[in-house]
Amino acid sequence: VLFKYFICEAVAMASVKNIFFNFLFIVFFCNWFEAVVPYLCKENNRVGKCELLENCESLKNTRLAAEVHFNADCSRSGLTGTVVCCQTQRRRYVPKTTPRTTTRRTTTRRRTTTVSPQRVGLNPRGLELLNNNNCGAIKNDRIAHAVNAVQGEFPWVAMLLYAEMKPLCGGSIITDRYILTAAHCIKPELQRVRLGEHRISTIRDCVSGVCQSFEEFGIDPYQKPQVHPNYRSLANYKDIALIKLDRTIDFAAHRHIKPVCLPIPPMISPVLPSDDLILAGWGLKENDLPVDILQKGVMKLEELNRCETLYSLYKVDDSRLCIQAGANNSVSCRGDSGAPLFWKSEYISNNYILQRYTQIGLVSLGYGKECGSLTSEPFMYENVTDSLQWITNAILN
Structure with missing residues (x-):
């Protein structure tokens, strides 16, 4: 990945005399590199590759995808849409340890359509x-x-x-x-x-x-x-x-x-x-x-x-x-x-x-x-x- 950016940026900074050649090189080479070499990422200390959610078999049919889809490693992957750090191995459950913050709505009351599992007050x-x-x-x-x-x-x-x-x-x-x-x-x-x-x-x-x-x-x-x-x-x-x-x-x-x-x-x-x-x-x-x-x-x-x-x-x-x-x-x-x-x-x-x-x-x-x-x-x-x-x-x- 670093090699890709080094080459692309070096060509982009070349002499303006070859600006047309530089333009074609950047478009074709960089796009080819993007397709051939996947953009790697890490999620829960495991390596994966940045993919669109609909192309990730291990996540696309799970509700947990909504929680884990953002990954800083994928922010420069060039992909548009819902990008996830896709891992092919079977997913282990890793509970969140960071505290959740809540906000209170002040707009017109709107009943939620999400129903969560019951966890308190049960025998x-x-x-x-x-x-x-x-x-x-x-x-x-x-x-x-x-x-x-x-x-x-x-x-x-x-x-x-x-x-x-x-x-x-x-x-x-x-x-x-x-x-x-x-x-x-x-x-x-x-x-x-x-x-x-x-x-x-x-x-x-x-x-x-x-x-x-x-x-x-x-x-x-x-x-x-x-x-x-x-x-x-x-x-x-x-x-x-x-x-x-x-x-x-x-x-x-x-x-x-x-x-x-x-x-x-x-x-x-x-x-x-x-x-x-x-x-x-x-x-x-x-x-x-x-x-x-x-x-x-x-x-x-x-x-x-x-x-x-x-x-x-x-x-x-x-x-x-x-x-x-x-x-x-x-x-x-x-x-x-x-x-x-x-x-x-x-x-x-x-x-x-x-x-x-x-x-x-x-x-x-x-x-x-x-x-x-x-x-x-x-x-x-x-x-x-x-x-x-x-x-x-x-x-x-």
Whole structure:
């Protein structure tokens, strides 16, 4: 690199008699050198090369890129755009040691669209239960206008069965004994919870020689479903509940059944508006058509201000998520209540950064009269992060 600048500057300072030759030499030689010899840099005491973020395989699909993209070594690389110090080796997690400074906005209040993991006020014993299993495993890189999920793609999605064994709500596995769902799904008619389901019309589902069967669980007779103490049914406020199963889930025996992660340590990445949020359930499709196969749809996080305007009769605070239809115009419908909303987040495992599916919300005020119709208006979902303190205490009962 020093050789490049020495030659280029030496030529540039040559006699003006050869100014045209100098100009051509600088343009072609320096550009050729830039393309052939990468501009080296150092990040966390490791050598890398300066590249555009979209060309760096180790960083372009991670939220941490936003934190590490500026590197002083790359300031004179000549690249334009988001330039990073790209390292090909597997990334280790290096916590920041410099204190963060905060500024207070004095402009018009604008609700943030970033949802960060909860780190304070959580019961340590409850955290241990939530982190005790291999949660949120990613298998592949009634949701109107959704697509069929791959068999076993989301092994934490639960189906709540009521009188006449009708599936009217969904839920998610968070431990080997507890299901997370919406409070308005807790009714006297609730009878059983079905796990490991994919296609409702068949008892045994098989794809490419791999077969799985659903498992049904009852409700613990000694522990009624727990509804959040601040739940208000008319306002759908704190619309979140826990169901304790009548027996423990044997994850080793039923490998197609697994829990989802919750936004707690060791998760390190927040949810951003650019993230794809996934909703999975068996709710009605467009035109109130029933669903046979588990559906999945892509959603996006919106500013709370939008939902605050649309849902003026409801209390809109940090316990809510404002969710917009995403890439495949997915919206939730009747039967999706309690279904999990999750995304690919980053976790620390043995000092390495891995990706896991993490539940950020669940369907609450997620459908209306226009169920199944394409709409530009967002819906309000329950923010799981806001209830983690209650969850980490309630699962100890």
